[in-house]
Amino acid sequence: MTLTEINALEALAFETHFAGVLEHSPRYAAQVAAGRPYRSVEALAAAFAAAFTSDTPDAQLALIRAHPDLAGKAALAGDLTRESASEQASAGLDRLSPEEYAEFHRLNAAYHDRFGLPYVVCVREHSKESIFEGARRRLSNTPEQERRAALHEIGRIARLRVLDLVQEEGHD
Numbered sequence: 001m002t003l004t005e006i007n008a009l010e011a012l013a014f015e016t017h018f019a020g021v022l023e024h025s026p027r028y029a030a031q032v033a034a035g036r037p038y039r040s041v042e043a044l045a046a047a048f049a050a051a052f053t054s055d056t057p058d059a060q061l062a063l064i065r066a067h068p069d070l071a072g073k074a075a076l077a078g079d080l081t082r083e084s085a086s087e088q089a090s091a092g093l094d095r096l097s098p099e100e101y102a103e104f105h106r107l108n109a110a111y112h113d114r115f116g117l118p119y120v121v122c123v124r125e126h127s128k129e130s131i132f133e134g135a136r137r138r139l140s141n142t143p144e145q146e147r148r149a150a151l152h153e154i155g156r157i158a159r160l161r162v163l164d165l166v167q168e169e170g171h172d
């Protein structure tokens with residue numbers, strides 16, 4: 001669908017189309033629908049970021065916690081959203097060696113212990129190595145820095161998901 005078509009959709013159809021932009025958090029799409037028309041795909045993506053950035057601190061924590069662990073239990077059980085599964089596969093996280101799985105498990109556990117949150121990173125903008133490196137580096141952040149980092153990454157994830165859902169004008 002093109003941006004012109006998206007700007008003209010019924011609100012419910014818009015919400016359905018963009019329900020998966022924020023992980024397990026379709027309600028933000030309703031708010032973004034109400035802000036139409038958008039003049040560019042980037043403006044539409046920015047509206048998703050604005051929706052959760054202006055939400056309460058508790059809602060922001062819930063949004064971060066809605067993300068599954070990378071290469072975690074849900075991934076092993078095949079229990080991911082379509083978006084998360086394809087993102088994790090893009091960085092090769094669905095085909096790790098036993099040693100790499102074990103290292104992810106350790107890093108995820110250390111991260112949960114320190115912050116009470118899943119480690120969230122826009123995996124499509126990273127390699128397996130930089131995802132590992134980011135987890136180690138971010139463990140020395142303060143909880144407040146890390147809350148901000150996670151929300152920044154969620155904005156990046158949402159932007160790429162929006163780009164996937166909007167077709168360029170004139171290309172059916």
Ligand code: GUN
Nearest residue numbers: 067068084119120121123
């Ligand atoms: N980065 C992109 N997708 C995901 C996800 O589903 N979970 C986490 N933790 N990070 C992500």
